[in-house]
Amino acid sequence: MRYPRWLRLHLAALRALLVLTAVLGVAYPLAVYAVGRLPGLHDQAGGSFVELDGRTVGSALIGQSFTGPDGKPLKRYFQSRPSSGGHDPMASGASNLGPEDVVDRPGRQSLLTQVCVRSKAIGELNGVSGARPFCTPGGAGAVLAVFGPRAADGTVPRPTRVVSVNESHTPFMASYKGVRVEPARPGEDYAKGLVVPVRGDAPADPAVPPDAVTASGSGLDPDISPAYAAIQAGRVAQARGVPPAQVERLIKEQGRALGFMGEPTVNVLKLNIALDRAYPAR
Amino acid sequence: MSTTLAGILFIGSLLMALAVVYRPLGDYMYRVYTRPSHSRVERAVYRTVGADPDGEQTWGAYARSVLAFALVGILFLYGFQRLQNHLPLSLGRTPVKPDQAWNTAVSFVTNTNWQSYSGETTMGHLVQMSGLAVQNFVSAAMGMCVAVALIRGFVRKKTGHLGNFWVDLTRTCVRILLPIAFAAAIVLIAGGLVQNFGGGHVADTLTGAHQQIPGGPVASQEAIKELGTNGGGFYNANSAHPFENATAWTNWLEILLILVIPFSLCRTFGRMVGQNRQGYAILAVMGGIALVSVTLLNVFQLTHHGTVPAAAGGSMEGVEMRFGVANSATFAGATTLTSTGAVDSFHDSYTSLGGMMTLLNMMLGEVAPGGTGSGLYGMLILAVVTVFVAGLMVGRTPEYLGKKIGSREIKFAAMYFLSTPVLVLGGTAVALAVPDGRAGMLNRGAHGFSEVLYAFTSASNNNGSAFAGLTVNTVFYDTALGLCMALGRFLPIVFVLALAGSLARQGRVPESAGTLPTHRPQFAGMLAGVTVVLVALTFLPALALGPLAEGIRS
Structure with a gap:
């Protein structure tokens, strides 16, 4: 019996896939596995396990x-x-939080606050300064939401209200451009304000190194x-x-x-x- | 040694290695595609397939074979994942759910390797090595076949024949990809990559806790994942995972594997058209764009502009200590300039401008140097567009490599170029218009927009890397991105093959005083210009809403 042409083509494709699967998907990984059993490669191929006692x-x-x-x-x-x-x-995996993830949300700390919290804790644990740029002394992201009329370039030259969005207690700075800084109140949405991270005067090269306060790629x-x-x-x-x-x-x-x-x-x-x-x- | 100097040496040593293998590998691939004789293994394959290895195909038959092979591949891989619980080495994994299985099948067949699943908890070993890794080989080979068919279109005259897909496919897999992947896999094991079939090992840690450490045939898959510019990780963390990329030098080797075929194919192209200088012209454009892009990416990452990078004191979020910021940036450049999409660090956490470079690299259409084969045919299409633009300027019928670029040819080239932007921008617009699309964003505001734009750019260009914060294992994203991957791969392939068919039918135009030489710096510069300008015109508005809005802030 003769199949129509389109079906014959797809059957040929299926046979090609199967024969290539046997070579590339079975023989190849098994051959690599076999070579990996050799001394000198064996430990790595197994997982580089280390023993104690x-x-x-x-x-x-x-x-x-x-x-x-x-x-x-x-x-x-x-x-x-x-x-x-x-x-x-x-x-395995990373946090995937972006470089401007600076405002805490209910149930999730911003990446900036995570960095600040870690830095403070590591500083205390090891007896060095945990201070970092853009971090409050209390270990939160030093970020203000600034409300008021916007200028043409998007800034707020004369704020009417300023909130320290990542702190629910006494804010890290008392006033901003002459306006008293309020602590954040839980449940309130500050999305309308201009987000202004505050650099502070911590050294650009802090005592706690960068790798200690950032999550790795693989976890x-x-x-x-x-x-x-x-x-x-x-x-x-x-x-x-x-x-x-x-x-x-x-x-x-x-x-x-x-x-x-x-x-x-x-x-x-x-x-x-x-x-x-x-x-x-x- | 300073980090900057070490980073420069790292890039320099990669360039040297690529320069050393350019001629031998390019010449070898030239022989693979032009020798008439078949090996015994290959004859056995052709007999099984039922193909006549000496029978040539028209562009239509070639395209039908490509599409049939892809369709069968998608169905096979879909079934494989759905039935994995009945197969050996499944590690007790449940069947992959339908929309995710569709997405993954399309993703691997189209050389995208977008992953909405996490490898260590979703896939058994058999699906990984006999399903996904096989597509890593054949999807890469498919791109190279199409590129070679296009070159034949330029070389041949007054014929309808472009070669035989089954022969090109088999030879690419058996003679080019398999030997290199095998050697690379062994070297990678020496570096620390695992290759076993265990289900995992429970360690009793020093603190008295238990840690389950997975195994798997990783080295064999890692080698072809990079060599074939595929990028689908065995584990969720991809090439950041120590079992996929154990040391700083395996990182170097993996970047080399990503770049080696796309660059060396320029040599194959030059040999096939009988003028090596044409290959060097294309190489110069690819290499120039790539070098500028990788340098910028390194600069943006090392200067760590932005609030969190400045607070941390370095762009180390999502970056592994053994690679460091500079080498991770180089990997990110290589993976997005090609259609690889493997990541050794997480682009979502990159500085705004560093993240934008990875996006821009993909938006270039992945032609510098692009995926295996797909980079070369993409660049040749741009060369066709360039001679057309040049022809318009001086009022002459454009020619490239002795072939007239008439209205039929330029229509195919234009349709090729337009298909990806339509998918990227249309897809992003739809995703932002529907609640299911917006719900996936992890970050807010401009960065959230970048996540969606990145996903559609990555899928439509068959890259596969991600701003991985986006939640994509949903029916909406699995389906929509699956469609983008399929159309983003096969529409351009059909247009390329149609163009090749139309070129092959022509005779050769003898060179005259009015012919624009296409091997001089003037043409190379123009080609680079056309590449960048076309992309800028298409994507700048979208970039302005995402990474530019985020990165350029007072």
């Missing part, structure tokens, strides 16, 4: 949380970067910057009752690949394992 404590490539049951950072461990998925490898970043490791060393040493110099000696900075690729990093899990080996918990 005979138990698998994680993968050297996958970041994890070093927090207690209450979710607070454990002082005896170096802390990883923030993760939007709580370091759960089954929920599983295994690394921190050497600067973030450095500000944590004293606190870890104190928690373990050892001199800071000994903890600092364990920090293995991984330089740029070939000297110019990527950025210098410190692997947090490996560092914490080295700590536990050298100074086991009493």
Whole structure:
């Protein structure tokens, strides 16, 4: 029996797809798998797992949380970067919040406030200043909603009302252009006001480094910057009752690949394992 | 070494690597597409398909084969996802829901690899490696086939024949993509990518918690995902995930894989038309635009203008520490200049102007250097438009590579160029007009608009990257973006093949004193100008409402 031409064409296409699936979708990945079993590749292909005292404590490539049951950072461990998925490898991903996400909404902190909250907490934990540009001393985004007639360029030269949108208590500044700054009231919508982030006088290069206050792309970043490791060393040493110099000696900075690729990093899990080996918990 | 210098060396070393492989790979691909002999494996494939490998096809037959192969691919992949719970290695995953399965099937067949699903929780290993990854190969190959058919249209005279799709497809997969992908996959494993079939491993962490770490045949898929400018991640975090991109040097290698075929195809083009300088002219335009774009993207990201980047002290939100800001920006440039859409950092959190560059790259129509094959045919269409514009200026019938560009040819070129803007701008307008479309935005105001514009730009240009804050796993977005991907891929392909058919039927016009030379800097400059001006005229109003409104603020 002879099929019509259009059907023959599609059957040919189906046969082509099936034969290519056998080659590209079965033989190819199996061949790569077989080569990956060879010594030298075997560990990586399996997942780069690392062990301590005979138990698998994680993968050297996958970041994890070093927090207690209450979710607070454990002082005896170096802390990883923030993760939007709580370091759960089954929920990898980023926050996807934009660079001008500065106004908190009910149930969701703005990215700016998240950065400020983290900076303040990390500063307190490690005994350094948590101050940042565009952050209030209380650890919220320093953002005003300015109401009043708009000028031609969109600004508000003579405001009638000014609200500090991310603070429900005493605002970070008393007055703006001669108008008293009010705290935000829950449930009120300030969308009509002009959003004005206030820079403040914090240094542009704060003590808490950028990677410590931003969530990574994967949510599983295994690394921190050497600067973030450095500000944590004293606190870890104190928690373990050892001199800071000994903890600092364990920090293995991984330089740029070939000297110019990527950025210098410190692997947090490996560092914490080295700590536990050298100074086991009493 | 400073971050800036390291970032410059990173780009410079990529350029050197591309320059080194340009001739050998381009020449190799030239031989693949022009040698008459078939290997034994290939003969076996042709016998199974029932195709006569020496039988040539007209443009219509070629296009019908392309469309039939794509349609079968979509149906097969749809069924595969819907039935995955009955198949081995499914890891207990449930069937993918219908609208999402449609979206994903279209997405992978069209080389878009837009993902409204999250890989680690939605897809079993078999669907990933035997369904999605196979389309990573064949959809990339399909683009290269169409590009080669277009070149044949320029080369051949007084014939209706453009080659044989089944032969081009098989050779591209078996002789070009498979060997490179295999070698790359092994190197990537050495860097730390996983390749196993386990369902995951539960680690007892130092703090006494449990962490479930997934596995999978990732390295084999990652290699072809970049090489074929596909971009569909095995995991939700895509190439930011340490198991997909473990070190700074795997990041470098993945960028190289993304760029290597699109650039080297210029050499293949030059060889096929018998004038290498024509290939260099196209390469110069692609390379020039790409270099400007990547440089700007690096500058915008490193100067971290904007409230949150300034507060953080760097554009590190959504960026991995081992790559850093500069190398992530370079990856973002490569992935959006081609039709890849893999991401090693999250564009939604980029600075306003950095995010705009990724959008603009896609709006260029992905021709610098563009996807595998699709970049070259896109640029050749723009070359046709350019000789037409030049012809209008001096009042001569335009020619390109010895072929007259008459009204029939320019109509196909114009329809090719118009199809994507219609889908992007029309789709964005519809999404903003209906509540289901507006509901998906994560960010507010101008940035929310950018998310929607990005989604339709990405889908219609078959890129697949996202301002990932947008919630796209909804019936509205799955359906609408699926339609944009299908039309954005196959309408242009049909117009390209129709143009190729019309060119092949012509004889050759002998070069005369009045012929515009198309290998000189003058023409290359004009081609770059036409590319940028056409895009600016089409998309500036939309950009002004989104990233420009957000980025240019007092």
